[in-house]
Amino acid sequence: MIETTEKRQTYYESIIANGFSRRDFMKFTAFMAAYLGLESSAIGQIDKALKTTPRLPIIWEHFQECTCCSESFIRTDHPIVADILLDKVSLDYTMTLMAASGHQAEAAKKATMENFKGEYILAVEGSVPMGADGNLCCIAGRSAIDQLRESAAGAKAIIAWGSCASNGCVQSARPNPTEATPIHKIIKDKPIIRVPGCPPIGEVMAGVIVHVIAFGKLPELDSQGRPKAFYAKRVHDSCYRRPYYDAGLFVESFDDENAKKGYCLYKVGCRGPMTYNACGTIKWNNGVSYPIQSGHGCIGCSEDNFWDNGPFYERLTNVPGFGIEETADKVGAIATGVVGAGVVAHAVAANIQKRKELKKRVEAGKDVEKNVERNI
Amino acid sequence: METTGIHTFKRIYVWEGPVRAFHWINAFSLLALAVTGVIIANPPAIMSGAEATNRYWFGITRFVHFAAAYIFTLGMVYRLCWAFLGNKYANWRVFFPYTKKGLHNLGHVIKHDILLMNPKNSDFREIAVGHNALAAMAYSGLFILMAIQIFTGFGLYADNATWWLPKLFAWVVPMLGGDAAARLVHHIVMWLIVIFSVIHIYLVLYHDWLEGRGEVSSMFGGYKFIRKERVKKD
Ligand code: SF4
Numbered sequence: 001m002i003e004t005t006e007k008r009q010t011y012y013e014s015i016i017a018n019g020f021s022r023r024d025f026m027k028f029t030a031f032m033a034a035y036l037g038l039e040s041s042a043i044g045q046i047d048k049a050l051k052t053t054p055r056l057p058i059i060w061e062h063f064q065e066c067t068c069c070s071e072s073f074i075r076t077d078h079p080i081v082a083d084i085l086l087d088k089v090s091l092d093y094t095m096t097l098m099a100a101s102g103h104q105a106e107a108a109k110k111a112t113m114e115n116f117k118g119e120y121i122l123a124v125e126g127s128v129p130m131g132a133d134g135n136l137c138c139i140a141g142r143s144a145i146d147q148l149r150e151s152a153a154g155a156k157a158i159i160a161w162g163s164c165a166s167n168g169c170v171q172s173a174r175p176n177p178t179e180a181t182p183i184h185k186i187i188k189d190k191p192i193i194r195v196p197g198c199p200p201i202g203e204v205m206a207g208v209i210v211h212v213i214a215f216g217k218l219p220e221l222d223s224q225g226r227p228k229a230f231y232a233k234r235v236h237d238s239c240y241r242r243p244y245y246d247a248g249l250f251v252e253s254f255d256d257e258n259a260k261k262g263y264c265l266y267k268v269g270c271r272g273p274m275t276y277n278a279c280g281t282i283k284w285n286n287g288v289s290y291p292i293q294s295g296h297g298c299i300g301c302s303e304d305n306f307w308d309n310g311p312f313y314e315r316l317t318n319v320p321g322f323g324i325e326e327t328a329d330k331v332g333a334i335a336t337g338v339v340g341a342g343v344v345a346h347a348v349a350a351n352i353q354k355r356k357e358l359k360k361r362v363e364a365g366k367d368v369e370k371n372v373e374r375n376i
Numbered sequence: 377m378e379t380t381g382i383h384t385f386k387r388i389y390v391w392e393g394p395v396r397a398f399h400w401i402n403a404f405s406l407l408a409l410a411v412t413g414v415i416i417a418n419p420p421a422i423m424s425g426a427e428a429t430n431r432y433w434f435g436i437t438r439f440v441h442f443a444a445a446y447i448f449t450l451g452m453v454y455r456l457c458w459a460f461l462g463n464k465y466a467n468w469r470v471f472f473p474y475t476k477k478g479l480h481n482l483g484h485v486i487k488h489d490i491l492l493m494n495p496k497n498s499d500f501r502e503i504a505v506g507h508n509a510l511a512a513m514a515y516s517g518l519f520i521l522m523a524i525q526i527f528t529g530f531g532l533y534a535d536n537a538t539w540w541l542p543k544l545f546a547w548v549v550p551m552l553g554g555d556a557a558a559r560l561v562h563h564i565v566m567w568l569i570v571i572f573s574v575i576h577i578y579l580v581l582y583h584d585w586l587e588g589r590g591e592v593s594s595m596f597g598g599y600k601f602i603r604k605e606r607v608k609k610d
Contacts, residue, residue, distance in 0.1 A: 224550055237536075247432060247433070247435075248433045249422060266419070275555075303555065305557070316563070328560060328564050328567065329563070329567075332563075335567060339571050346578070349492055353493075354586055
């Protein structure tokens with residue numbers, strides 16, 4: 001891991017050196033082009049880039065996280081992703097997967113930061129606790145915030161893996177005791193790709209890295225810094241249960257007849273209509289299934305604050321500040337009822353208070369009526 | 377207060393055609409939006425074996441919501457323009473009664489109509505011809521609520537839209553902290569508008585009954601009636 005002074009191999013060279021055939025390599029490029037949503041002519045471009053560009057050094061930091069992003073990544077569809085991009089070739093530093101440990105590991109990171117200043121990619125998994133002077137998460141005797149600032153300084157770009165790094169995830173749920181903070185709120189002067197999800201889909205993660213390698217620039221991002229290729233559509237837009245939604249056929253509870261028939265999970269809390277992710281198309285575990293296909297609504301794990309937008313099994317979110325079980329509808333209906341009752345009370349009071357005035361007016365009206373010339 | 381109940385009234389044209397048209401477009405589109413909105417938020421349970429192929433009622437409900445939203449928005453834009461073109465009862469200045477006269481009228485309305493007091497020295501000239509000061513404040517509040525609905529609504533709609541107009545509102549949802557938060561705001565403000573409507577309808581009936589000057593019919597025909605003495609010269 002520390003051989004940073006070696007002649008830098010290209011991706012293709014290291015792939016072949018690791019015992020893959022050229023055929024495997026071509027399959028991999030075709031896969032990646034497809035995931036990125038590129039036309040087939042782009043396959044050649046990816047192929048060329050992987051053959052000519054020397055490997056891109058990556059430092060992968062782990063802060064407040066559960067390692068599900070790494071787990072997802074090494075289970076991507078194609079073995080080249082795990083073996084080549086991550087494990088053997090590109091990763092100069094990652095606590096979970098590197099062979100080195102202790103001082104050796106830290107030395108490897110330092111070497112990369114010095115030798116490839118301004119060139120390496122910094123991948124961050126996990127949020128950074130800002131509470132207690134950052135001491136709630138320490139690696140190699142230094143706080144996460146310190147480590148992040150140091151490794152971000154020389155990075156070309158930062159990839160914020162998963163919901164932790166891109167929006168804080170579970171550890172930032174109210175009341176957020178450690179002040180868990182996503183990366184873009186700390187580092188302001190570097191391009192940041194946010195790849196939310198708990199975890200993000202492995203193929204999406206690979207796609208982002210391949211894009212950076214093959215085209216030498218960041219993929220096209222949306223207004224929130226997420227790669228458009230994967231986060232432009234909502235889960236709902238590619239959901240195979242969507243026809244049931246439009247037909248108004250919903251699962252009412254998980255054990256009813258409608259659930260058996262595979263109707264839409266909207267009323268049992270599916271967050272598909274408000275969640276931007278590629279689960280419906282790329283799916284999980286090598287395309288086997290995804291939550292909705294397995295009968296469970298989407299919980300919106302790639303959305304900001306998804307832990308606070310509960311309960312997961314109800315359509316409407318709770319109204320903050322109104323106790324636990326109050327939805328906007330309940331609060332609204334009660335408030336309307338109270339106002340309605342107030343209005344009725346006011347009407348009664350008005351008729352009593354203003355009775356003299358009313359009586360006079362009614363009598364005046366009757367007087368006039370008596371004197372009308374009657375034609376009809 | 378009046379000594380005898382018999383007075384001569386003059387007919388006055390208060391609400392011009394565009395104002396009345398706006399009122400009813402607004403009322404009916406709000407009704408459609410609230411009803412479809414509540415259904416979308418919590419669709420009724422249908423347990424049936426029907427095939428999805430032949431049904432589209434939920435899709436239609438959502439279509440009605442979006443179509444009504446466009447009509448509602450256009451109505452509001454139209455009314456804003458009329459605030460500069462219409463008569464003095466429709467003018468934008470009416471909605472900011474923070475002048476000495478306006479605040480005085482506010483006191484009158486609160487005493488007479490909200491607290492139902494019968495002050496000795498009350499003057500019929502205090503009864504507003506167009507909007508009274510409190511009503512004007514309530515309507516500017518309503519305009520703010522309606523604007524929030526337009527921003528959050530189009531914000532939520534933006535990602536489905538192909539047209540540039542809704543896309544202009546795409547920034548609203550991230551600003552509020554995601555779709556769930558935007559939906560919650562949209563939902564709560566809907567209830568505030570419902571509450572506004574309950575009070576509004578009641579007060580219109582109240583004024584019609586207690587003042588006897590054609591308050592209800594004025595929004596159909598445009599005329600109200602004021603005491604002859606208030607007209608300067610015959
Ligand atoms: S199951 Fe969820 S994502 Fe699928 S159509 Fe229903 S609400 Fe949309």
